[in-house]
Amino acid sequence: MGLKGRGAIPAPFSKMRKRIGRFFYRHPGVEGFLFALPYMALWAVFLAWPVVYGIYISLFDWDPLRGSRFVGLANYLELFREPRFWNAVTNTFKFAGMAIPLILGLGLVFALMVWGWGRKRRGIVVVQASLFFPYLLTVSIVAIVWKWLLERDVGLFQHFLSSVLPSAPVFLTEPAWALPAIAIATAWWLAGYRMLVFQAGLEEIPVELFESAEIDGALPYHKLVHLILPLLKPSLLFALVLTTISAFRTFGQVLIMTEGGPGWASEVLALYLYRVGFDYFDIGKAAASGVVLLFLILVITLLGVRILGLKSELQ
Amino acid sequence: MKWIKRYGPYLVLYGVAFLWIIPILWMADTAFKPTRDIFSIPPKWIPSHFTTEHVERLFAEWPFARWLLNSLVVASFVTLGSLVVSVPAAFSFSRLRWRGRDAVFMFLLVFMLLPWQVNVIPLFFMMTKFRFLNTYQGVALPMIAMPIGVFLLRQFFINIPRDLEDAARIDGCSSLGVLLRVILPLSKPVLAAFGVYIFNYAWNEFFWSMICLRKPQMVTLPVGLKILQGAFEIDYGLILAGAFMASLPSLMVFLLLRRQIIRGFTLAGSGVKG
Numbered sequence: 001m002g003l004k005g006r007g008a009i010p011a012p013f014s015k016m017r018k019r020i021g022r023f024f025y026r027h028p029g030v031e032g033f034l035f036a037l038p039y040m041a042l043w044a045v046f047l048a049w050p051v052v053y054g055i056y057i058s059l060f061d062w063d064p065l066r067g068s069r070f071v072g073l074a075n076y077l078e079l080f081r082e083p084r085f086w087n088a089v090t091n092t093f094k095f096a097g098m099a100i101p102l103i104l105g106l107g108l109v110f111a112l113m114v115w116g117w118g119r120k121r122r123g124i125v126v127v128q129a130s131l132f133f134p135y136l137l138t139v140s141i142v143a144i145v146w147k148w149l150l151e152r153d154v155g156l157f158q159h160f161l162s163s164v165l166p167s168a169p170v171f172l173t174e175p176a177w178a179l180p181a182i183a184i185a186t187a188w189w190l191a192g193y194r195m196l197v198f199q200a201g202l203e204e205i206p207v208e209l210f211e212s213a214e215i216d217g218a219l220p221y222h223k224l225v226h227l228i229l230p231l232l233k234p235s236l237l238f239a240l241v242l243t244t245i246s247a248f249r250t251f252g253q254v255l256i257m258t259e260g261g262p263g264w265a266s267e268v269l270a271l272y273l274y275r276v277g278f279d280y281f282d283i284g285k286a287a288a289s290g291v292v293l294l295f296l297i298l299v300i301t302l303l304g305v306r307i308l309g310l311k312s313e314l315q
Numbered sequence: 316m317k318w319i320k321r322y323g324p325y326l327v328l329y330g331v332a333f334l335w336i337i338p339i340l341w342m343a344d345t346a347f348k349p350t351r352d353i354f355s356i357p358p359k360w361i362p363s364h365f366t367t368e369h370v371e372r373l374f375a376e377w378p379f380a381r382w383l384l385n386s387l388v389v390a391s392f393v394t395l396g397s398l399v400v401s402v403p404a405a406f407s408f409s410r411l412r413w414r415g416r417d418a419v420f421m422f423l424l425v426f427m428l429l430p431w432q433v434n435v436i437p438l439f440f441m442m443t444k445f446r447f448l449n450t451y452q453g454v455a456l457p458m459i460a461m462p463i464g465v466f467l468l469r470q471f472f473i474n475i476p477r478d479l480e481d482a483a484r485i486d487g488c489s490s491l492g493v494l495l496r497v498i499l500p501l502s503k504p505v506l507a508a509f510g511v512y513i514f515n516y517a518w519n520e521f522f523w524s525m526i527c528l529r530k531p532q533m534v535t536l537p538v539g540l541k542i543l544q545g546a547f548e549i550d551y552g553l554i555l556a557g558a559f560m561a562s563l564p565s566l567m568v569f570l571l572l573r574r575q576i577i578r579g580f581t582l583a584g585s586g587v588k589g
């Protein structure tokens with residue numbers, strides 16, 4: 001400010017502005033704080049406070065209409081005694097175990113494919129666009145389309161699979177295959193963004209490294225293991241954290257594709273939380289399972305960060 | 316052999332890309348074929364005749380246009396709000412000195428690892444208290460202060476040469492002036508990237524939207540589709556018509572701005588790690 005149009009401001013205001021300017025000049029710290037304040041206020045109210053408030057609610061038999069009763073850790077104890085809760089925990093881990101490698105693996109293969117073969121080849125942008133586009137769709141669309149593709153008898157994929165392989169599982173109706181089906185749909189949805197992340201990482205690798213590797217007679221496999229993967233580590237770690245968080249909080253796909261079924265075979269923690277809170281109105285318990293889920297995600301990502309040394313990449 | 320070496324990669328690339336969009340093609344196909352064909356065994360790619368009955372039913376019986384509008388309002392609100400608060404915050408975290416700054420930033424860093432949607436229960440009661448349930452601001456507010464935006468912008472701002480700022484300060488620029496006249500003009504690509512990222516995020520948000528928005532008139536597209544799907548478990552014509560119509564805006568924008576969108580997501584994906 002103060003470069004243009006100074007003369008247009010009436011005298012008292014210009015005096016005030018000068019005074020404000022002098023104040024900030026003498027107290028630079030205040031100014032920095034003020035710049036961050038709007039964001040920090042929103043963040044504190046809508047992101048940080050709910051965590052605290054969630055823990056608070058989880059300690060109550062919560063009933064805002066008739067009055068809540070403090071129950072200490074009773075909600076947690078009740079959770080830990082409930083087989084359905086442990087089923088949801090197991091399913092969450094199973095889903096993460098399937099979805100994370102699938103998403104990252106496909107993303108990496110796509111990135112290598114588009115990056116390695118894409119140079120000097122026509123139409124590569126069409127390929128890249130097709131692989132990426134599903135990421136822009138909302139989870140409801142993805143889940144609806146995949147539910148339809150896997151529909152018993154009439155679903156396109158299910159029909160194709162069953163006619164090629166008569167012993168093929170009926171994905172969404174067999175308990176053991178419901179979660180894998182959701183993981184596949186999720187991979188279709190999310191792999192494209194990981195592809196872009198990896199591609200950006202690949203672009204940063206200096207071409208000379210490949211040239212010298214070639215002169216040394218390195219095979220494609222060696223190049224991948226000894227050159228590409230180590231240099232891609234920052235991108236891989238970033239994608240891993242991103243994918244882990246979204247795998248553990250998976251909700252929409254499960255709700256729409258199977259509603260947690262058959263039985264509870266695909267009920268994950270986020271869906272369990274939703275059910276307990278908004279179908280059974282056991283708010284305290286739902287809040288407690290939210291705290292458990294949040295804690296799980298935090299511990300797992302921090303462990304990942306610790307073990308794989310992501311900290312340096314984030315700063 | 317030579318032939319394979321030359322055309323093999325093309326075959327693989329186009330083959331995989333085609334396989335990858337089959338679900339989208341099948342969705343479009345189902346949305347426009349008569350119900351009889353939808354349930355035919357084996358599945359039929361070419362319909363006996365083209366029909367818009369499902370789409371017509373969708374617009375006649377459901378407030379689909381309203382859902383579209385709701386989505387647009389919420390996503391724009393979030394994008395605008397997020398840019399307005401994140402830019403000065405990122406500027407402050409990267410270029411202004413104040414006590415406790417780095418500690419606060421580390422705290423934010425940890426919060427990036429906590430998905431806020433998991434807090435739907437406390438958020439629900441907070442919004443009940445504020446009377447923000449079933450309102451645009453209710454859905455939008457928790458999405459505005461996304462830590463990832465501050466990270467992305469901060470990373471970019473840090474790398475802008477100090478000399479430029481010093482020159483502006485010597486010429487009498489205040490911090491706000493530095494931000495508006497020096498930093499922002501240099502940051503257009505990263506602002507666009509963040510804008511694209513957060514708009515897409517808000518446009519597609521599902522968990523919290525479903526809990527906050529309970530009136531059929533107020534819901535956004537993702538939640539509206541869930542309502543459609545829940546109401547008619549097996550009316551696949553209508554449901555897929557809804558899914559297709561809901562993906563149309565994304566598809567059209569993507570076809571128009573493909574390059575910018577891909578660049579935006581690439582930057583958002585690689586910028587965070589610097």
